[in-house]
Amino acid sequence: MNRTTIGIIGGMGPHAGIYLADRITAHTNAAGDSGHVSLQLASLPALIPDRTAFLFDRGAPDPSGAILEIASELVKSGCLVLGMPCNTAHAEPILAKVASGLAQRHPEARLFHLIDETAAFCAEAAPGARRIGLLATLGTYRDGMYERALTAQGLQPIIPDEAVQQNLIHRALYDADFGIKRQSSPVTEEAIELLSLAVEHLREAGAEAVILGCTELPLAIKGRTFAGLPVVDSTTALARALIRAAAPEKLAPLN
């Protein structure tokens, strides 16, 4: 298998890995089948302990070991360019162990950083926007990873109030009846309504664009704008970074 195969560490959740593969294909300029980039997706959800549960209770099973094993298997299969489409797994207590383990075992491989790529992608997806709102899981929210990444890009993070995070965003994702992680085909109207209210809150707080900082959110929010704001999809950001690394000449213009 060739040196530019993209490896996707999937399963967190299953939709996210598949959606990244889909975005890689959609953002590739290829005349026919054989012009597309090579990729491998490992979606082994049962092996990976819940990321959010671990971040809130360090006594809970640590997902980093399983993630590192899956990444290693992908590298051994020829994938030197890796992406992990799970924002929550980029929290420091998880990512630090994965990244250092991978650097030690496979210095030849490169794991792209979903959050940094998303912050960098704002300039392309929402040109001119300086104040960037965030929709994410509680684990991502509490970690502060997007504040750091946006600030590093010279952008101003607009983070929801705790009440909005808990009552609108968290519920839209995790509600036992209507949450996206419960029902995604199709996503429920309740979930979309809560997200729409959350984005209105971010806009009132000054946001000029909104990051979809959870890989399940594009199941609910399709298109380039939502509730009046341009959307910056983290999975699309990662897809474009991976294509740029594996086959830069094949990266399609953003339209």
Next chain:
Amino acid sequence: MNRTTIGIIGGMGPHAGIYLADRITAHTNAAGDSGHVSLQLASLPALIPDRTAFLFDRGAPDPSGAILEIASELVKSGCLVLGMPCNTAHAEPILAKVASGLAQRHPEARLFHLIDETAAFCAEAAPGARRIGLLATLGTYRDGMYERALTAQGLQPIIPDEAVQQNLIHRALYDADFGIKRQSSPVTEEAIELLSLAVEHLREAGAEAVILGCTELPLAIKGRTFAGLPVVDSTTALARALIRAAAPEKLAPLN
């Protein structure tokens, strides 16, 4: 990795492998991420010579060797239940070599047969339908694989006239300007119009349901019916067969 991991031999085309992974996820009953079945997708399109080109010119590169290598790598990674979402690759001159090579190298693995599974799925997707129409590539059409599989299920194949196959179906898939293999995001109106005329032709010939016998067709034809006929999607048929083999208790009811 566990014994029930599903392996997808993808890349033929890239959308088809991703769509199979998507259908597996959509047809799985799972309360959360970790309840989903494990799967691996190998999408290495540049390695696999064009299937249709080989079927029409046996001097052209034979794709079966590359397909067998990819299947072997998946088995070595722990995938004992395999699917190949490409109808054309199920033509005898290609499949025979893949299947016998795999049986020799890895008797522990099982490659599910897309065409047979689709014929069997008609009873579930279009209950009561006896005369089943076919939309497929020229390679699949000429091979006669669906006639054989449908007849084996006691169903009557309704195959398009040569003119309809060439001027409507082949063009909808392969036209250099508007064909689905050229433009799929979104599919062009011209392609959908040609397919709609082809299905009307099949209905006039007595078809009570129509098989989407090319894995790119669901990009154009979504939903359970098209141009007045119930749709039997070959990728969905394969997805359900793979779930049934890997984790039967997780197969969602068809709705």
